[in-house]
Amino acid sequence: MTDKATLTIGDKSYDLPILKGSTGPDVLDIRKVYAESDHFTFDPGFTSTASCESKITYIDGDAGILLHRGYPIDQLAEKSSFLEVCHLLLNGELPSADEFAKFEKNITYHTMLHAQFDAFFQGFRRDAHPMAVMTGAVGALSAFYADSINVDDAREREISAHRLIAKMPTIAARAYKYTIGQPFVSPRNDLSYSENFLRMCFAVPAEDWKPNPVLTRAMDRIFILHADHEQNASTSTVRLAGSSGAHPFACIAAGIACLWGPSHGGANQEALEMLETIGSVENIPDYVQGVKDRKYKLMGFGHRVYKNFDPRAKVMQKTAHEVLAELGHNNDPLLQVAQELEKVALSDPYFIDRKLYPNIDFYSGITLRAMGFPTNMFTVLFALARTVGWISQWKEMFEDPTRKIGRPRQLYTGPTQRDYVPVDKR
Known part of the structure; x- marks a missing residue:
């Protein structure tokens, strides 16, 4: 059974699935929040938002960890070559000698x-x-x-x-x-x-x-x-x-x-x-x-x-x-x-x-x-x-x-609808 969190807005509650990666923080799936609640989330700079699912690079900033396809960056820098790392990032695995x-x-x-x-x-x-x-x-x-x-x-x-x-x-x-x-x-x-x-x-x-x-x-x-x-x-x-x-x-x-x-x-x-x-x-x-x-x-x-x-x-x-x-x-x-x-x-x-x-x-x-x-x-x-x-x-x-095509939303704080005024009457 999928783990879930509950978001309560006023007297209504909404279930948010909790997604788990192979490592790192769990993620709240908010894809249906707007459709179900008519609310956006607000996260300038996307510092708390996972914009995609990826298998390429993992960072644990608190522990000082950087992995490329699971391999620590210090091991790659000391033992590998740039072109070998290119193959790893592109294809998911370190190449054989022939590859x-x-x-x-x-x-x-x-x-x-x-x-x-x-x-x-x-x-x-x-x-x-x-x-x-x-x-x-x-x-x-x-x-x-x-x-x-x-x-x-x-x-x-x-x-x-x-x-x-x-x-x-x-x-x-x-x-x-x-x-x-x-x-x-x-x-x-x-x-x-x-x-x-x-x-x-x-x-x-x-x-x-x-x-x-x-x-x-x-x-x-x-x-x-x-x-x-x-x-x-x-x-x-x-x-x-x-x-x-x-x-x-x-x-x-x-x-x-x-x-x-x-x-x-x-x-x-x-x-x-x-x-x-x-x-x-x-x-x-x-x-x-x-x-x-x-x-x-x-x-x-x-x-x-x-x-x-x-x-x-x-x-x-x-x-x-x-x-x-x-x-x-x-x-x-x-x-x-x-x-x-x-x-x-x-x-x-x-x-x-x-x-x-x-x-x-x-x-x-x-x-x-x-x-x-x-x-x-x-x-x-x-x-x-x-x-x-x-x-x-x-x-x-x-x-x-x-x-899907990317389409971020916004918190609009500009003027609400108003009528056009001719230049001689402004």
Whole structure:
């Protein structure tokens, strides 16, 4: 027998089925509340509302848990590769050796862009923000790859998913190269996913580019850590756009636009800028006091979902140390500020009581800067990595037989009906 709750409004009561997932909080099914009671529910920001059923990613913010298809994020980041995680998110299981070889080849051989597509970049100003280029370029993919936009065809959905995962690094690298005035670098089939991306970003015609295994592994790990994060703002945007039947190129472009918002995709840039503002270890006490006095914000600490610690943060911290050691930046003043600030925050009751623990953004900005990326590329890298999460969520939504077009309701507080008054009588 299905568990149920009872909602009482005035002298009437309504039964609400209680749905149980494989883990996590139970959910009150309110789908019939409006039809039966003529009442909406009110939940700005959807912080207490499950907008969908999903088998992809699970977060327990209180316990600091992040699982992709049941696998802990720290295990995936340490032991897996980004492309293997892509297969996991898309298909539900880690691939066998043969399955992975086929998947890797499919992605690798889709990395090139249509020859005419490069001309598309010329329409942007040279000083355009790379995220502006990304939003426009990804949306334009449908004009070049219209043979895979039939959302009702499972094979075309798969081809589009592979194309987006494969071409996103090429588009991101071109967005970067275009803004700095350097020639585009084409992908190579003999390089790994992350190695290819780094080469397309940093190779120049004047000299040979040499891969660095430490930086390649760091890039791959950063991609894994950002691959998916449940029903966040951009993922919900992708699902809402897709609920209308929109093809994946349009939906992913919508996700990129949402990610561009500073409250979502700009946190690591803000954390890096905070460290630059502090400048040196000696300035930390004054800054911390300023945070307590509400003069400054402590960026890179705390999280909307994680009320304990961010499980991605420890892996990111380790990655930051590996990259800085490899590049000889162990004495980087920003790293020293970050380490001391983390130590102070983790021992200060003010921050402990508010559960302000370091999150992934605290160390990712330092790492990306050391690797050579300017701050305006940070959100681009986030979008590149999150593409697989977006397309996996989009794919899951389309394969759900109960899918409906999204149509949130509202609490209307504007004027009630009134008659029009001619302008000469107002």
